[in-house]
Amino acid sequence: GAGVSQSPRYKVAKRGQDVALRCDPISGHVSLFWYQQALGQGPEFLTYFQNEAQLDKSGLPSDRFFAERPEGSVSTLKIQRTQQEDSAVYLCASSLAGMANTEAFFGQGTRLTVV
């Protein structure tokens, strides 16, 4: 596809359930980012990959959050034992390189609701 694709678009999870969110970046993009966006706020950085290497996971809020990108393309964000405070939109972005003068392309996000 032409852009960053995320699936599912919407996910409702019961508290305590595990969820997996998928991101298909633009083909050939080296850098991949995950963000969390709470209602009415700007996106907050979660983690960054350069190819398959996770270079920064400083934004992951707890050890229940785990991200991987095993082959340097598709990435999965996993949340274990979901809590209500995990309800948010999860955004994935990719760019050709993680340099200051390159643009990032965002997907439409996955809206997670924990009930």
Place this chain on the structure above:
Amino acid sequence: DAKTTQPNSMESNEEEPVHLPCNHSTISGTDYIHWYRQLPSQGPEYVIHGLTSNVNNRMASLAIAEDRKSSTLILHRATLRDAAVYYCILRDRDYKLSFGAGTTVTVRA
């Protein structure tokens, strides 16, 4: 992260220009100034970026002050589709984009 300051909201009439200010008094010499916008229920969308010189593209213009402590995003003729939250972001060697609260732009028909 270097900080930016933007007004919470701005209103404009359709087909009129919109000037969105951003203050970044602690900007470093290697920080690029990026602008993204987010339409309702969409992911953020790249608008424009620059370092020192003013920049133009099909979406907007970016005017950067000579001392680089402020910048202005200019939408030349606002349309209803330009209603969005606009984020001004500084990006250095640090690869991540650090979003603030942004400016909510409302366009009146």
